[in-house]
Amino acid sequence: SAMREQRIRKTKTVCTFCGVGCSFDVWTKGREILKVEPNEDAPVNGVSTCVKGKFGWDFVNSEERLTKPLIRRGDSFYEASWEEALDLIGRKLGEIKETYGADALGFISSSKVTNEENYLMQKLARAVIGTNNIDNCSRYCQSPATDGLMRTVGIGGDAGTIKDIASAGLVIIVGANPAEAHPVLATRVKRAHKLNGQKLMVVDLRKHEMAERADLFVRPNPGTDHVWLSALTKYIIDQQWHDVSFLNDKVVGFDEYVKSLERYTLDYAEQVTGIRKDQLIDMAKMIHEADGVAVLWAMGVTQQRGGSETSGAISDLLLVTGNFARPGAGAFPLRGHNNVQGACDFGTLPNWLPGYQLVTNEAARKKFEEAWGTPLPAEPGMDNQFMLNAILEGKLRGMYLMGEDMAWVDTNSNHVHEALSHLDFFVVQDVFLSKTAQFADVVLPASPSLEKEGTFSNTERRIQRLYQVFEPLGESKPDWQIIMAIANRLGANWNYQHPSEIMAEAASLAPIFAGVSYDRLEGYNSLLWPVAPDGTDTPLLYTNGFAHPDGKARLVPANWIPPVPPAKQYDLHLNNGRLLEHFHEGNMTDKSEGLRSKVPDTFVEVSPELAQQRGLVDGSLVRLESPYGQVKVNVVVTDRVHGNELYLPMNSTSEFAAVNLLTGPATDVRTDTPAYKETYVRMEVLKAK
Numbered sequence: 001s002a003m004r005e006q007r008i009r010k011t012k013t014v015c016t017f018c019g020v021g022c023s024f025d026v027w028t029k030g031r032e033i034l035k036v037e038p039n040e041d042a043p044v045n046g047v048s049t050c051v052k053g054k055f056g057w058d059f060v061n062s063e064e065r066l067t068k069p070l071i072r073r074g075d076s077f078y079e080a081s082w083e084e085a086l087d088l089i090g091r092k093l094g095e096i097k098e099t100y101g102a103d104a105l106g107f108i109s110s111s112k113v114t115n116e117e118n119y120l121m122q123k124l125a126r127a128v129i130g131t132n133n134i135d136n137c138s139r140y141c142q143s144p145a146t147d148g149l150m151r152t153v154g155i156g157g158d159a160g161t162i163k164d165i166a167s168a169g170l171v172i173i174v175g176a177n178p179a180e181a182h183p184v185l186a187t188r189v190k191r192a193h194k195l196n197g198q199k200l201m202v203v204d205l206r207k208h209e210m211a212e213r214a215d216l217f218v219r220p221n222p223g224t225d226h227v228w229l230s231a232l233t234k235y236i237i238d239q240q241w242h243d244v245s246f247l248n249d250k251v252v253g254f255d256e257y258v259k260s261l262e263r264y265t266l267d268y269a270e271q272v273t274g275i276r277k278d279q280l281i282d283m284a285k286m287i288h289e290a291d292g293v294a295v296l297w298a299m300g301v302t303q304q305r306g307g308s309e310t311s312g313a314i315s316d317l318l319l320v321t322g323n324f325a326r327p328g329a330g331a332f333p334l335r336g337h338n339n340v341q342g343a344c345d346f347g348t349l350p351n352w353l354p355g356y357q358l359v360t361n362e363a364a365r366k367k368f369e370e371a372w373g374t375p376l377p378a379e380p381g382m383d384n385q386f387m388l389n390a391i392l393e394g395k396l397r398g399m400y401l402m403g404e405d406m407a408w409v410d411t412n413s414n415h416v417h418e419a420l421s422h423l424d425f426f427v428v429q430d431v432f433l434s435k436t437a438q439f440a441d442v443v444l445p446a447s448p449s450l451e452k453e454g455t456f457s458n459t460e461r462r463i464q465r466l467y468q469v470f471e472p473l474g475e476s477k478p479d480w481q482i483i484m485a486i487a488n489r490l491g492a493n494w495n496y497q498h499p500s501e502i503m504a505e506a507a508s509l510a511p512i513f514a515g516v517s518y519d520r521l522e523g524y525n526s527l528l529w530p531v532a533p534d535g536t537d538t539p540l541l542y543t544n545g546f547a548h549p550d551g552k553a554r555l556v557p558a559n560w561i562p563p564v565p566p567a568k569q570y571d572l573h574l575n576n577g578r579l580l581e582h583f584h585e586g587n588m589t590d591k592s593e594g595l596r597s598k599v600p601d602t603f604v605e606v607s608p609e610l611a612q613q614r615g616l617v618d619g620s621l622v623r624l625e626s627p628y629g630q631v632k633v634n635v636v637v638t639d640r641v642h643g644n645e646l647y648l649p650m651n652s653t654s655e656f657a658a659v660n661l662l663t664g665p666a667t668d669v670r671t672d673t674p675a676y677k678e679t680y681v682r683m684e685v686l687k688a689k
């Protein structure tokens with residue numbers, strides 16, 4: 001009733017703006033958000049939040065929210081009923097499956113939606129359609145880190161918790177900008193550094209806030225992280241600083257690994273990376289002298305052709321120095337989206353069933369087949385990069401995409417747009433009419449996190465519950481309800497009444513979630529997987545051995561994959577990433593007045609040296625051109641960047657300044673993650689000012 005609507009309510013939620021996983025109470029009256037109030041019971045953040053978590057929520061009441069299904073008619077859409085939209089989707093997806101087979105359909109899931117919704121999306125693809133063609137946006141970011149860790153220590157997630165990062169003797173941040181992208185986590189490091197004598201080393205192309213604070217900051221040449229990492233490890237072994245008993249007891253492959261390090265001498269590393277030899281020695285000493293080393297990394301490492309190999313090299317360095325399976329140490333790939341960890345954990349990947357059980361594993365597949373009452377495809381499916389190419393080859397005819405903005409965030413936008421416009425049938429489910437939705441045949445209005453129940457898993461593998469703050473706006477619906485409706489249109493008979501039932505099903509099928517239940521997650525309670533049947537969780541991994549059958553870690557041989565040099569005219573390296581005020585490409589945070597007024601549009605950072613050379617000042621207008629496209633953008637002159645390095649933030653409200661018009665088709669050789677960071681451009685001055 002109207003009376004009840006107007007009552008002041010307080011509801012716990014989990015932040016949707018990054019992988020740190022802050023939780024807090026939202027105070028509301030009707031549809032108005034009165035305040036966001038942190039709660040000391042919040043396991044990750046306690047009483048802290050950042051600007052996005054505190055002020056970023058007005059997008060839920062934006063006029064631009066989708067509130068009705070839309071169906072394409074010619075070049076535009078008309079508003080349709082759910083009945084009409086679902087009938088059309090059921091009929092079209094059914095027809096494509098009938099005519100071309102299940103593998104002619106592809107499914108893109110979302111790192112913004114809940115674990116339960118991801119679980120249902122992969123169940124729809126596998127059990128109802130019969131394809132493993134399912135992927136999520138970890139393909140754009142942390143798949144290489146997962147690969148490097150799986151091959152070495154056996155689990156793709158963070159080795160410990162944010163407390164372990166805060167209690168490490170030395171934190172090394174490589175190719176990550178946590179002060180802007182993971183603010184509350186960065187605050188923990190800042191505090192430990194200032195008050196507890198924690199040492200901080202930053203290796204990055206860009207002098208961001210954490211670099212300014214670091215005890216040692218070095219700028220390697222682009223794409224050379226593998227070389228300095230391997231050289232440090234070699235130097236540490238040559239000095240006999242490695243942890244012999246740890247290696248003997250817990251690690252296999254040492255001799256072969258040492259052989260692979262032969263060429264990574266300090267001289268070689270200095271020549272390739274541009275980091276001076278004395279600095280390399282200082283870095284090795286800092287690692288040797290530290291009581292516990294935690295390495296944090298993100299897209300600067302992973303979005304390269306050698307991203308997986310470099311992630312493996314990070315894990316190798318930590319193994320050689322005994323920095324796993326102890327508090328205050330380990331590998332910490334920083335997850336970007338609020339639920340990118342959970343999207344992978346719950347099986348929206350072409351080769352993994354929920355809980356990292358391979359689709360090729362007969363026994364695992366059998367278990368799911370029995371539970372779901374249907375045979376399942378045994379061959380791994382296509383990842384999102386393969387799907388795009390398969391569309392252009394006529395092999396993939398239909399796609400169902402939830403909460404992902406491929407047309408904007410994937411590399412080489414012009415190629416993506418071409419592929420998406422070739423689909424026979426394309427369903428997009430989102431909160432807003434995204435760039436990608438403009439290519440759709442049907443657009444379904446979804447409800448954001450504040451309008452539904454479910455769980456998210458943060459970068460620490462921590463599962464937390466979110467509670468419904470608002471009713472869904474207009475006719476929008478929670479994603480899990482929409483997926484269920486589509487599955488049922490295609491002949492399934494799903495009858496989930498609440499996300500807790502979906503979690504119970506996942507827990508019964510995936511041993512790493514065995515003890516996960518909504519009761520155990522009540523309020524501010526949380527669980528870090530693996531969770532034993534009795535509810536015991538695992539904040540710190542590997543204390544009972546590494547996640548391989550013999551309990552031992554493996555060292556992966558050093559194998560640097562050098563970046564491919566650009567054609568000569570593309571003389572500038574274009575780095576790219578996030579800004580504090582915006583979440584990724586900005587399609588939610590742009591709708592927040594407060595955030596948008598702070599940083600209304602993108603800009604390119606130019607070094608003082610380059611600015612002087614080309615006659616540029618703040619506000620000059622330039623055209624950047626790569627082999628794949630061009631953008632027009634204003635200049636900001638700053639010593640955050642150096643020499644011939646540019647930095648273009650990825651959020652953009654202008655079609656003409658989107659970084660992915662410039663990025664190319666290269667991908668990580670092991671995981672197909674696009675090599676966003678291997679982008680070179682030339683710059684033309686349009687208006688010096």
Ligand code: SF4
Pocket residue numbers: 015016017018019020021022045049050051052053054182183184185
């Ligand atoms: Fe949200 Fe991340 Fe900020 Fe925490 S640090 S409030 S999870 S955006």
